[in-house]
Amino acid sequence: MSSLFSEIKIRGVTFRNRIVMSPMCMYSARDGFVSDWHIVHYASRAVGGAGLIILEATAVEERGRISSLDLGIYRDEHVEGLRRIVQLCRELGARVGIQLAHAGRKAEDYPPWEREKVKVRGSRDAIAPSPIPFGKNWRTPREMTKKDIEEVKESYRKALRRAVEAGFDLVEIHAAHGYLIHEFLSPLTNRRKDEYGGSFENRVRFLLEVVRIAREELPESTPLSVRISAVDHVEGGWTLEESVELAKLLKEEGVDLVDCSSGRISQEERFKEYPGHQVPFAERIRKEAGVRTMAVGMIRTYEQAEEIVSNGRADMVAVGREFLRDPYLPLRWAKNAGVEIEVPRQYRRAW
Ligand SMILES: Cc1cc2nc3c(=O)[nH]c(=O)nc-3n(C[C@H](O)[C@H](O)[C@H](O)COP(=O)(O)O)c2cc1C
Numbered sequence: 001m002s003s004l005f006s007e008i009k010i011r012g013v014t015f016r017n018r019i020v021m022s023p024m025c026m027y028s029a030r031d032g033f034v035s036d037w038h039i040v041h042y043a044s045r046a047v048g049g050a051g052l053i054i055l056e057a058t059a060v061e062e063r064g065r066i067s068s069l070d071l072g073i074y075r076d077e078h079v080e081g082l083r084r085i086v087q088l089c090r091e092l093g094a095r096v097g098i099q100l101a102h103a104g105r106k107a108e109d110y111p112p113w114e115r116e117k118v119k120v121r122g123s124r125d126a127i128a129p130s131p132i133p134f135g136k137n138w139r140t141p142r143e144m145t146k147k148d149i150e151e152v153k154e155s156y157r158k159a160l161r162r163a164v165e166a167g168f169d170l171v172e173i174h175a176a177h178g179y180l181i182h183e184f185l186s187p188l189t190n191r192r193k194d195e196y197g198g199s200f201e202n203r204v205r206f207l208l209e210v211v212r213i214a215r216e217e218l219p220e221s222t223p224l225s226v227r228i229s230a231v232d233h234v235e236g237g238w239t240l241e242e243s244v245e246l247a248k249l250l251k252e253e254g255v256d257l258v259d260c261s262s263g264r265i266s267q268e269e270r271f272k273e274y275p276g277h278q279v280p281f282a283e284r285i286r287k288e289a290g291v292r293t294m295a296v297g298m299i300r301t302y303e304q305a306e307e308i309v310s311n312g313r314a315d316m317v318a319v320g321r322e323f324l325r326d327p328y329l330p331l332r333w334a335k336n337a338g339v340e341i342e343v344p345r346q347y348r349r350a351w
């Protein structure tokens with residue numbers, strides 16, 4: 001019996017297994033629109049047996065894009081392409097989520113391969129809780145006013161409505177990796193003197209407000225996930241203890257899954273990745289906050305993923321780069337481990 005390949009039901013949605021394709025920017029959209037690349041890329045992972053595919057960071061505002069080639073959900077016209085991906089992947093047995101994102105001070109308005117060419121990185125329109133640049137050679141973002149905060153919340157609301165229209169099975173709020181919401185959470189990037197800065201309660205306020213909007217807009221049956229950077233990996237930054245406290249609050253607000261990544265808020269961070277390096281975060285948050293978690297980060301083998309789920313260290317396992325190397329990763333893992341799973345009818349002769 002494989003725990004990894006067992007179903008999991010969250011709210012009204014049943015996932016065929018615990019294997020998640022982690023959100024990964026493809027830098028293949030023009031003006032935010034889904035391209036043929038996205039269709040082929042995501043549908044391949046559905047054929048390959050993923051239980052859940054989370055679409056890459058998708059911008060809720062044009063000024064909140066990580067690059068000029070990000071997917072967007074800031075226009076009604078974006079819905080049609082997104083719906084096509086959802087329908088296709090669902091027909092192939094996968095569930096499909098979308099990661100809603102705002103890049104904050106790390107917003108850039110040129111393709112990623114031009115980053116090295118620009119003199120000063122960052123978009124001129126970038127906004128952030130406090131006017132602190134990401135690093136040397138980065139533009140200083142404009143400090144958000146109360147009006148800006150309300151505007152961005154309204155953008156999330158509209159994006160959520162569009163995500164519902166497109167038919168997504170799950171929505172993930174991107175509150176990690178040094179982007180806008182993480183910039184509110186971390187004392188390294190939030191120096192505000194108003195009710196959005198200072199104490200823990202104030203720094204988590206913006207995320208909780210976004211989560212409340214999400215729960216208002218999503219059907220009761222749709223699961224909600226939040227990706228956090230469980231630690232900043234920098235002295236004086238956000239801590240694992242704060243993540244545990246935050247996870248308890250998120251659970252109370254109706255968040256079903258905490259997706260546990262880490263870092264990328266500061267150029268000062270010093271840490272080395274190693275297999276499963278973020279799993280202890282997912283494990284501790286699951287145990288102490290009593291909320292479902294997703295583990296991610298250098299999870300590359302079936303044995304590793306199976307160990308995480310069967311020992312109750314996380315409920316789901318997200319895989320990034322290994323899924324880029326092999327779109328059929330779940331099928332391969334199941335075959336090598338002798339686990340019987342449903343294989344696409346068209347491919348059965350190979351099994
Ligand atoms: C090409 C690429 C793009 C990524 N884009 C995103 C993203 O849009 N949102 C996000 O939360 N993480 C993003 N990540 C991080 C991955 O989701 C994942 O957390 C990370 O790669 C660690 O998992 P892995 O070791 O299995 O690759 C990206 C990673 C890669 C390699």
